[in-house]
Amino acid sequence: MTTFNIETTLPTGKLHKRQTGLWGQLLASSEIEAKLARVEPLYKELHGRNLSRTAFFTMCREIARESKTEAGGYLQYMTQDVAGVILREWHTQIGKEVRRNRKLKNTGKRSEFIVSEIGKFNIQSNDFMKNVSGKRTTNGFVEGSKVHKLYTALLNRKYPVTKETLMKDADMNTPAHFYVSIRDLRLRGHDVQTLGHNEKGVATSVSPKYQLVG
Numbered sequence: 001m002t003t004f005n006i007e008t009t010l011p012t013g014k015l016h017k018r019q020t021g022l023w024g025q026l027l028a029s030s031e032i033e034a035k036l037a038r039v040e041p042l043y044k045e046l047h048g049r050n051l052s053r054t055a056f057f058t059m060c061r062e063i064a065r066e067s068k069t070e071a072g073g074y075l076q077y078m079t080q081d082v083a084g085v086i087l088r089e090w091h092t093q094i095g096k097e098v099r100r101n102r103k104l105k106n107t108g109k110r111s112e113f114i115v116s117e118i119g120k121f122n123i124q125s126n127d128f129m130k131n132v133s134g135k136r137t138t139n140g141f142v143e144g145s146k147v148h149k150l151y152t153a154l155l156n157r158k159y160p161v162t163k164e165t166l167m168k169d170a171d172m173n174t175p176a177h178f179y180v181s182i183r184d185l186r187l188r189g190h191d192v193q194t195l196g197h198n199e200k201g202v203a204t205s206v207s208p209k210y211q212l213v214g
Contacts, residue, residue, distance in 0.1 A: 029080065031084070032080060032083055032084065032087070035083075035084065035087040035088070035091065036051075036053070036087065038087075038091055039051070039087050039090050039091050039094065042090075042091070042094045042095050042098050043090070043094060043125070045098050045101075046094050046097055046098050046101070046111065046112070046113070046114075046125070047112065047113060047125065047126055047129050049129040049130050050129070050130045051128055051129065051130070052128050052129060052130045055127070055128040056083075056086075056128050057079075057083075058184075058188075059123070059128065060079050060082045060083045060086065061075070061079050062145045062146075062147050062184075063082045063118070063119075063121060063145065064078035064079040064081070064082045065177070065180070066145060066146055067082075069173065069174065069177055082118075085118060086116065086118060086123065089116045089118065090114070090116065090125065093114045093116060094114055094125065097111040097114055112126065113125045113126035120144060121144050121145065122144060146170045146171055146172055146177065146181060147170075147181040147184055147185065149169060149170040149171060150166060150169070150170040150172070150178070150181050150182070150185070151185060151190070151212075152169075153165075153166050153169035153170055154166065154185075154192065154210065154211070154212035155212055157211075157212075159211065160195045160209030160210065160211040161209055161210055161211070162207050162208075162209050162210075163175070163178055163207070163208065163209075163210065164207075166178065166210060182210065190212060190214075191212065191213040191214050192210055192211070192212055192213075193210070193211050193212075193213050194208055194209075194210055195208060195209045195210070195211065196208030196209060
């Protein structure tokens with residue numbers, strides 16, 4: 001009788017544990033975690049505060065969702081790709097500014113943040129800092145993203161606006177994208193009220209209107 005001894009070839013402590021939810025869309029591989037480990041110390045040295053992972057992950061998902069709307073694909077994999085590209089850029093750019101700052105004796109000339117151009121998006125690094133309390137900053141939108149355009153459209157109007165008008169302002173092509181973006185704004189803590197729906201969320205008007213309160 002032949003006996004086989006099967007042993008794991010993974011080194012102790014090297015097993016990558018898959019996360020769930022928003023973080024699971026990004027941390028599905030050890031490579032992303034490794035890139036974050038290289039970038040986060042540099043980020044803190046440049047900005048004086050830690051990187052808010054939640055704000056960073058949300059930003060990556062926003063960009064991935066827009067790319068998915070235009071080109072199709074899987075949101076999870078596209079989110080990972082976006083994160084990889086941004087972390088690579090940040091590692092290079094933030095590292096460069098950190099090394100420059102270390103050489104400058106005049107603190108007034110030191111860089112405090114960077115702006116990265118990722119496709120059509122301009123990403124300002126200090127929008128993704130943690131507050132002193134540890135919570136993510138409120139201004140964590142990706143400049144030029146459709147959810148940012150939707151927020152701006154709501155912010156600039158002091159009266160209720162129809163979905164069609166807001167979709168046009170935010171350059172959105174599908175109602176699904178609009179509803180998902182409204183949900184994201186509410187998850188960020190923004191009070192977006194829907195006029196023309198009852199308490200159960202059922203439309204009582206042919207054309208419900210939306211308004212940002214507060």
